[in-house]
Amino acid sequence: MSEIGRALRTARLAAGLSLQGMAARTNYSKPYLGQLETGARVVRPEHVTAYESALGTSLSPLYARLPVLARTEGELSIDLASLLLPIVPSGGVSGFALAELSAAERLAMWARGLQWSESSPPRGAVLDWLEVNLPRLQQIPPGTARAEQSLRVGAELADIAACMCWDIEDTDAARRFYLSSARLAHTAGDPALAAAALAGLAMQYLDQGRPEDGLEVAHSAQYIARRCAPPRLRGTLAHLLATAYGIVGDSAAFERETAYATECHLEAAEYPLADTALDRSLTALNLCFLLGPRRTWPGRGRQSELLAPSYRRLAETRPSLAEAAFGMDRTPVPANMIHPAVTVTSNARLQVMLGEPERAAELAAAALALAGPRAAGRTAARLRDFHHESLVFAAVSDIRTVRAAVADITIGR
Template identity: 35%
Template sequence: MSELSDALRAAREAAELSLSRMSQLTHYSKPYLSLIENGKRRPLPEVVTAYEQALGVPIGSNPVRRAHEWLVSDSPAVAQRRSGRRVGESLADALDARVVELRHLDDVVGSTDLLPAVRRELAEAMALVRDGSFTEPVGRRLLTATGELAQLAGWVASDAGKYADAQRLYLSGVDAAREAADDALAAQLFSSLSYQVANVADPHDALLLARSAVRGSRGATPVVRALLLERVAWAGAKTKDRDVTARALDAVDDAYEQRSSGTEEPEWVYWLNRAEIDVMAGRCMIELGAPEKAEPLLSKAIAGYPEDHAREVSLYLSWLAESYARTGALDAAKAALDRARQYAARMPSARTGRRLTAVENLM
């Protein structure tokens, strides 16, 4: 945190901008930015992005290097177990922060580089839960962090094409989430597994899993519910069930519109926004044989997508290419596919490779 705080301050000073001016440019208060630059508050990803956009320069360490540094540095959980002290709230806070950082690294670091780091963090968290001494509230937080790490590990393993490993990781996370009495997280784990099954196995099984996740997510917040319903829509589209898909997509829109600043959403739905919802709707349209409806949704979403999220950009371009190919616009399809290949080369992924091959076979 101190290193990144110093980097933010150094970048601002190099641009000869005062803290007051930076506050104006980023729309964050001057006292808040002062706390961040002095290392007293953790720099959130959106704050770093605001600095980068205001100054026009990249800030912070290379994300791939950060993932590798994870493998050679001790987790707070390791130090805690070595000391033999009772686990307190401060360690739970530290573990939560590491989960968030790893989750955001998944946006910009390929699965080959990230998976070992996530696996290690998960193993250390599981060992802490197994061997540590803590109060019941702290224990629930540790179990929740373990479940979130298992979900992330499963997601990254699936992206790497390790489907059996991913399934085991997802189900181990369900056990932790249930012990923590976190129904929404358990539903997210089952829903993530549903997404994998829809893509590589029997989509009817995926639809059952996705529906079960929705039913089991008692008291889910609006954005969580929207995410779970998206997985129902995708499984429905893969089974070619137009009614199921249409109802699920309508329910996604309804749930997302119910979000509010007064409702605290879990951090793991940070990425779900209107553009992501439109991308899923476009993909469903292609699966159901209506590619002409997909193109405007995909084009708009891709135009505003962060360039450094290369894997997602490549995947979404592959769907745009497919929408063009299926409407006979082969030149546009080839151009979109060429762009998809360029992004895929920056962040290789088994999932992306499979998609590009599928679209190439349509040409």
């Protein structure tokens, strides 16, 4: 048993919690937590944060004892460089038969509509399709309309699989599928779709607290789509870069990319969304920012803490830019896809980062009214994110009141 794993186990037992009870509070599985405590898995900062939140106590001394995890040499560069080379086909397959292609396109459309479902996500159907057809896709030489359409639908299904794997924190699988999606799209001659898949990977790295890797991937996506990126894609990539720069504390770069992202989104707003694989991918990615993964903790509390100084500086120095950048509704969200309480909670969390606790409390109270007496799933997860992030303003009476209300309806959910 590792020293830090033993410390986590001691803290859990002191709180009178079993591994099963801790699993219910953190959304990590019982075996996963057991592996953390015994040293079979390396403990990362997000794991310590999860224990703190679940136990309601500070474990801050443990952060200094966490190992520094070096990135495997070439982990990103080798994979991303390979995207610039088309898949070399090993057979003479010209593409899916028309009936197969039609079925794959229907699967992609159906899966896109349900990929955020908490009760019945189509993950199994999509993964089964990819297991059978990814090897076939690697045998299709580009050059014909049907071949490129086959590669493109394969890229979209891999992108959907990546989103759903990230949603349940299977990050290794998500990374593989994002890269598969990008490579298929690039081979199909669709660098914009390839860049959208890489944008999803960049978002995953930011969510994992790896801003340097997120920057590398986002810059690679910009390079791949440099000649063909429509404004919506350019805006999404700029937003990712701004987030990464904000996390690492480069306020000037954060402001520059935020201004550019705002310009791109305003330009994109003049054009209606097209029903293309690219637009569907970007819509799903923007929903990732809003929805977050289904885990109940850790959420984006650490990101919020690191981003807040850049957000507040922007609000102080360029209030009109802050209003334009953070006040736009960029992604129309169908009511059956996201609970309204999640949208309102997202706005409340933004106000916390902008340093507006009274407005944040007002919005959080509205979210609680929408959530009802028993918040669960993503709604509970995002409210708990607000609970954690708003601790910095706990001395404000309205924040204190709403944090207590959040705790009442989310503990144990």
